[in-house]
Amino acid sequence: MEHSHQHAAEPPAPLPRRTRDVLTAVVLAVLVVAAAGIVATWPRDVPSASTGYVGAQTVRGEVTGTRMHTCRAELAEERLPDGTMPETVQCPDATVAVDGAGIVTVPVPAAVFHGGLGPGDRVALTRYPAEAGAAEAYVWEDFDRRLPLAVVLVVFVLFTVLVGRRRGVAALVGLGLGGAAIAFHVVPALLTEQNAVVVGLSSSTAVMGVVIYLTHGLSARTTVAYLGTVAGLLVTAVAAVLAVDGSHLAGLDDESSYTVTVLTGAVDLRGVVLAGTLVAALGLLNDVTITQAAAVWEVRAAAPHAGFRDLFAAGMRVGRDHLASTVYTVTFAYAGAALPTLLLVRLYDQPAGQLLNSSAIAEELVRSAVGGIALAVTVPVTTALAAALVARSPVAPGAGEVTR
Structure with missing residues (x-):
C-alpha cells in the first residue's frame, strides 16, 4: 500500500550575514538617535506646585458615619439644570476616625457621597496644622x-x-521601563516645555528598543517588528502634528489641564496632546508589528519556496483582519475614556455637528483617526519588510520535499 507524507514545516535558514549586519547597524543608528533625543530634552529645573501651607500632610482613617445638613449654595456645580443658583442645598459631612488622631468631621463633595460613601470606608484627608490663631483643620482628599x-x-x-511565564516576566519588566520613562523623562520634559514630538518619539523608540528584544528575544523577526514600530511612530508623529494643529486642539478640555496651566503658567498643553498620542500608539503598533512579522515567518516555514509576492499577500491577509479588529479597539478605548464628556453633552442635547466640534470629543476623534492612520501604514510596511528579508533567506535543506 502506497503512502506519502511531507516533512514538517521548518523555519527558513538564517539570513545572510551581510543582511544581518545591515539590520544591526540600522537598529543601532535608530537607538543612538533616540538616545540623543532623550539627552537633548532631558528635563532640568522642573517646576513644582506647593499647597501654600507649611506642614500640610495626608492622613488616613475610617468613616464612622455620614449625615446631610442644609447649607448655602456657593459652588458653580450646585446650579440647577435651568442655570439658576438655589439659595440652599443639602451638603454631606462624614465623621472619620483618623489613625492616631481621634474622630473628626469633614465636608464631603456631593458627588462622592452620592457615589457611595459609608461606614467602614477607608479615606484620605489633608490635615492643616493650627497656625496664626487658626484651629487645626481637616479637608476631604479622596478614598x-x-x-x-x-x-x-x-x-x-x-x-x-503564570500564563506568560518567561515572556510574561519580560513583559512586566517592560511595563516598568515604560512607566519609568514616562515618569522621569516624558512628564518632566513636558513641564519644562521641551519639544513634545521629540520627547514622545525619543522615549517611545528607546523604550521599545529595549522592551521588544527583552520580551521576544534577539532575532531578525523581532528586528523587523521593531523597525516597523519605529516607522509607525514616525507616521503617528506627522499625522498627529497635522491633525492637532489643523483642529486647533490646545488640550484645555478638562479641569486637570486647566490646573496644570495655572500652576505652571507656561506649559503648552498642545504638546501634551501630541506626546500622549505617541505614547498611546506605542502599544498598538507593537502588537500589530509583532503579529505581522510572525505571520510572514510562519508562512515561509509552511511554504519554504514562497517568494516575496506570496509572502506579502499571505501576510496582508492576516494584517487586514488584525487591522480591522485593532481599529475597533482603538476607537472604543477612546470612546470609553470620553464617556463622561458624552454624558454631559447628551444632557445639554447638543446637535451632532456641535458635539463633534467640541474640544473634548474632537481630541478623542483625532487620537482615534491618527492611531488608525498609523496602523494602516504600519501593517503593509512591516509585512513588506518581513517578506523581503525572509525571501532572501536560503531554503533549509530538504524543506518542502515529499517522500513516499
Whole structure:
C-alpha cells in the first residue's frame, strides 16, 4: 500500500550575514538617535506646585458615619439644570476616625457621597496644622485605595507570570521601563516645555528598543517588528502634528489641564496632546508589528519556496483582519475614556455637528483617526519588510520535499 507524507514545516535558514549586519547597524543608528533625543530634552529645573501651607500632610482613617445638613449654595456645580443658583442645598459631612488622631468631621463633595460613601470606608484627608490663631483643620482628599489597588496589581502580575511565564516576566519588566520613562523623562520634559514630538518619539523608540528584544528575544523577526514600530511612530508623529494643529486642539478640555496651566503658567498643553498620542500608539503598533512579522515567518516555514509576492499577500491577509479588529479597539478605548464628556453633552442635547466640534470629543476623534492612520501604514510596511528579508533567506535543506 502506497503512502506519502511531507516533512514538517521548518523555519527558513538564517539570513545572510551581510543582511544581518545591515539590520544591526540600522537598529543601532535608530537607538543612538533616540538616545540623543532623550539627552537633548532631558528635563532640568522642573517646576513644582506647593499647597501654600507649611506642614500640610495626608492622613488616613475610617468613616464612622455620614449625615446631610442644609447649607448655602456657593459652588458653580450646585446650579440647577435651568442655570439658576438655589439659595440652599443639602451638603454631606462624614465623621472619620483618623489613625492616631481621634474622630473628626469633614465636608464631603456631593458627588462622592452620592457615589457611595459609608461606614467602614477607608479615606484620605489633608490635615492643616493650627497656625496664626487658626484651629487645626481637616479637608476631604479622596478614598484610600491602596489596598484594593495592591490586590488588583498582585493578581494581574500572578496571572501574567503564570500564563506568560518567561515572556510574561519580560513583559512586566517592560511595563516598568515604560512607566519609568514616562515618569522621569516624558512628564518632566513636558513641564519644562521641551519639544513634545521629540520627547514622545525619543522615549517611545528607546523604550521599545529595549522592551521588544527583552520580551521576544534577539532575532531578525523581532528586528523587523521593531523597525516597523519605529516607522509607525514616525507616521503617528506627522499625522498627529497635522491633525492637532489643523483642529486647533490646545488640550484645555478638562479641569486637570486647566490646573496644570495655572500652576505652571507656561506649559503648552498642545504638546501634551501630541506626546500622549505617541505614547498611546506605542502599544498598538507593537502588537500589530509583532503579529505581522510572525505571520510572514510562519508562512515561509509552511511554504519554504514562497517568494516575496506570496509572502506579502499571505501576510496582508492576516494584517487586514488584525487591522480591522485593532481599529475597533482603538476607537472604543477612546470612546470609553470620553464617556463622561458624552454624558454631559447628551444632557445639554447638543446637535451632532456641535458635539463633534467640541474640544473634548474632537481630541478623542483625532487620537482615534491618527492611531488608525498609523496602523494602516504600519501593517503593509512591516509585512513588506518581513517578506523581503525572509525571501532572501536560503531554503533549509530538504524543506518542502515529499517522500513516499
